[in-house]
Amino acid sequence: MIILDKNQKLKFNQVTIGTGANGSFFVRNNLQTYNNFRERIQGLRYMIVDGDKIEQKNTRNQLFSSDEVGEYKVYSLAERYGEHYSLDVLASTEYVPELEHLDTLFGDDTEAFRILVGCVDNNRAKRS
Numbered sequence: 309m310i311i312l313d314k315n316q317k318l319k320f321n322q323v324t325i326g327t328g329a330n331g332s333f334f335v336r337n338n339l340q341t342y343n344n345f346r347e348r349i350q351g352l353r354y355m356i357v358d359g360d361k362i363e364q365k366n367t368r369n370q371l372f373s374s375d376e377v378g379e380y381k382v383y384s385l386a387e388r389y390g391e392h393y394s395l396d397v398l399a400s401t402e403y404v405p406e407l408e409h410l411d412t413l414f415g416d417d418t419e420a421f422r423i424l425v426g427c428v429d430n431n432r433a434k435r436s
Contacts, residue, residue: 317348319351322424323425324356325424325427326427330429351417362379362380362381380401
């Protein structure tokens with residue numbers, strides 16, 4: 309168990325994989341939460357990962373518009389919500405084929421809480 313002082317600030321290093329129907333909404337809501345608790349955060353490294361580009365069909369149930377079709381989902385979300393909440397949001401268009409690849413996505417800060425969130429929405433990705 310970790311017991312925190314009420315004035316203690318925390319460092320987070322989060323990787324969210326998948327920015328489709330579940331992931332696009334999660335990223336927006338999660339960044340809003342970090343923004344709301346900004347005074348309790350000492351540092352945040354927020355990385356979103358997905359190799360998919362926006363297709364017209366994605367505009368029906370994901371947080372993308374028709375004028376974004378053809379762009380990478382992660383770039384669209386990172387730019388939009390990073391700018392809106394004034395947070396640095398990193399984006400990777402690589403898929404994560406092996407567990408060892410996660411270490412490179414998390415970066416070097418060993419003092420930060422590491423948070424991995426899986427929002428993949430297809431069976432092939434879930435099996436990997």
